[in-house]
Amino acid sequence: MKLLGSLASPFVRKVRVVLAEKKIDCPLELVDAWSPESALQQSNPLGKVPCLIMDDGGAMFDSRVIVEYLDSISPLHKLIPAGGRASAEVKCWEALCDGLLDAGVLIRVESTQRPESLRSAAWVARQQGKIDAAVAAIARGLGERQWACEGRYTLADVCIGCAFGWLSFRFPAHPWRDDHPALAAYVDRLMQRPSFIETMPQ
Ligand SMILES: N[C@@H](CCC(=O)N[C@@H](CS)C(=O)NCC(=O)O)C(=O)O
Structure with a gap:
């Protein structure tokens, strides 16, 4: 793989x-999803990363599909509960975090890929509203808890860590830390895990 x-x-x-x-x-193979010459297109017709290449050459995307597959192939450190309500709850956190990120990526695409004359302030504001609503919902849902779901570390925590790691990376002026100190302390704790230290965005 x-x-x-x-x-x-x-x-x-x-x-x-x-x-x-x-x-x-x-191993991670770096590709530029935005380059028309990228080999990524042959594996993922949507031209998006991440894309997992299997040993038989088959391709798997998107991140939700990949992480569910990875969790199923090793019993070590189960990150998604077996099924039912608990599993849906973890995936709902994932959907919320991915939605926050989708909105953030759209804002970045608007400001980095579109000609200035075609940019829409109203569109950016709409996406910003989604980010702010998702931040508030995550802070509210988490409260003072140590983990998002199940009283243990799950995929929900992985997704929250990735969402706020990226928000700090791309939108450092966003006030989420000052607005939600308990959430900031929780994210800081997550960032001390080796898995997060090794994958700092750059
Ligand atoms: N829902 C997808 C989103 C992936 C995504 O948006 N990836 C971005 C990079 S952060 C990308 O490859 N964009 C290139 C493009 O949209 O053409 C997932 O979870 O894998």
Whole structure:
């Protein structure tokens, strides 16, 4: 197996953190998703990272599919509960964090990929509203708890760590730390895990 990805993508980081937590050996091959010459397109028609290349040459995407697969192939450090409500709850946290990131990526695409004359302030504001609402919902849902779900470390915590790691990386002026000190302390604790230290965005 190998993982196609970049060092800045929070979705790639999610997969890399899961690989590290589950001690699955899988090299990262850096690709530029935005380059028309990228080999990524042959494996993922959507041209997005992460993309997992299997030993038989088959490809797997997106990050939610990949992490669920990785969690299923090793019993070590189960990150997704077996099924039912508990599993849906963890995945709902994942959807919330991914949604925050999707909105953030759209804002960045608007400001880095679109010609200035075509940029829409209203569109950016709409996406910013989603980020702010997701931040507030995560802070509210987490409260003062040590872990998001199940009273233990799960994929929900991995996703929250990746979301806020990226928000700090790309939007350092966002006031989430000052607005939500308990959330900031929780994220700081997560960032001390080797899996997060090894995958700092750059
Ligand atoms: N839902 C996808 C999102 C992946 C995604 O948006 N990746 C970005 C990098 S952060 C990308 O490859 N963008 C290139 C493009 O949209 O063409 C996942 O979870 O894997």
